Amino acid sequence: GSYTVIIIDANDCFFTKAITVEIDSLDSVYVWPGDANADKIVNIQDVFSIGLAYNDTGPARDSISITWDRKCAFAWINFYASGANHAHGDCNGDGKINSDDIGAISANYGLTHTKNSSSVQYNVSTPDLYMTFSNDSLNPQDTFTATVHLGTDSAQSTSIYGIAFTLTYDDLLIESGSVIPGFSPSWIGNIADTSLISFSKIQTSNLVMVQVRTDRKNSIGFGEISQVSFEITANPGNSQALNFSFSDIHAIDSAGNPINITDTISNSVYISETTGILDYMSVSDVIKIFPNPTTGIVTVKSLSKRDEVFNISVFDILGNLILYVQHNPIQQDQSTIDLSNYRSGIYSIRIATSISAFSKKVVLTR
Known part of the structure; x- marks a missing residue:
């Protein structure tokens, strides 16, 4: 623009001069605190941009602030694979990209500015996301841990840099304030040595979880990546399933390329109830499953002689139903399940009656 400059010399003489100042538009960018990937919305994918440019530095903004408005910044030297300048990743404007910038993502989560749409090209598919539980069955006010796994021994990941997802559940069955997310251990990285940064946000009926590396190196592996602790409410009503499901799943490699996570599994x-098949006994008290571990044959034995049919379902570690039988304790006190034709591993046996149900993990070793 055009400006008038006033100069005062040592003798207090005034001089004026009209000047024109031009700034190359390529040297400046508009940024919105929290929209680290410049896609016009603050969401779980913005944490990836922090990890992809971790420890990069550039000019600090005049306004070191995370308030939700458009801010002018000088362009940095480096760019993301998407073409966005690294200045967008400096969410708090202090001239450094690090874990401090996650605060802006949390504060402005879900906010948009002229939302756009774009198509995403994914890399080849990678292993499933699934859960295991610390308890086979739950009673009111029980505390339990849900462990999130990525990949299996037969379907390992070879190029994971970061992953984000939303875990949805029925919060009417969960005690308010009891949800505690965690990211240690995780085969993707180590929170303790800052090779991994994380983000979580508890919302109504769901939990957002993100983890991303900071060293530009992909991880290879499978297994546990995060944990969530819950407490069952004191009054969950009649016996029922607490269902968990994954949505809004995103993953990237170290170049920022998206990776498709397919065939995710719902978990329950x-x-x-505190009273079940026998007075004041739950179904898990009156049904025994043995031996465990087993080399193939598993016995399901009922201690109740009531005329009530049990449904016995067997699931593999990916949640696929592989066997289903019915057992009537009035006709016989036990049933056998033959797993001899299946691979070694962990299987879940679910016992269900008309009033209650529980699951137990069985280890098959051959």
Whole structure:
């Protein structure tokens, strides 16, 4: 623009001069605190941009602030694979990209500015996301841990740099304030040595979880990546399943390329009533499953002689139903399940009656 400059010399003489100042538009960018990937919305994918440019530095903004408005910044030297300048990743404007910038993502989560749409090209598919539970069955006010896994021994990941997802559940069955997310251990990285940064946000009926590396190196592996602790409410009502499901799943490699996570599995844990098949006994008290571990044959034995049919379902570690039988304790006190034709591993046996249900993990070794 055009400006008038006033100069005062040593003798207090005034001089004026009209000047024109031009700034190359390529040297400046508009940024919105929290929209680290410049896609016009603050969401779980913005944490990836922090990890992809971790420890990069550039000019600090005049306004070191995370308030939600458009801010002018000088362009940095480096760019993301998407073409966005690294200045967008400096969410708090202090001239450094690090874990401090996650605060802006949390504060402005879900906010938009002229939302756009774009198509995403994914890399080849990678292993499933699935859960295991610390308890086979639950009662009111029980505390349990849900462990999130990525990949299996037969379907390992070879190029994971970061992953984000939303875990949805029925919060009417969960005690308010009891949800505690965690990211240690995780085969993707180590929170303790800052090779991994994380972000979580508890919302109504769901939990957002993100983890991303900071060293530009992909991880290879499978297994546990995060944990969530819950407490069952004191009054969950009749016996029922607490269902968990994954949505809004995103993953990237170290170049920022998206990776498609396919065939995610819904998971359930069962809440039993305090009274069940026998007076003041839950279904898990009157049904025994043995031996465990097993080399193939598993026995399901009922201690109840009531005329009530049990449904016995067997699932593999990916949640696929592989066997289903019915057992009537009035006709016989036990049933056998033959796993001899299946691979070694962990299987879940679910026992369900008309009033209650529980699941138990069985280890098959051959």
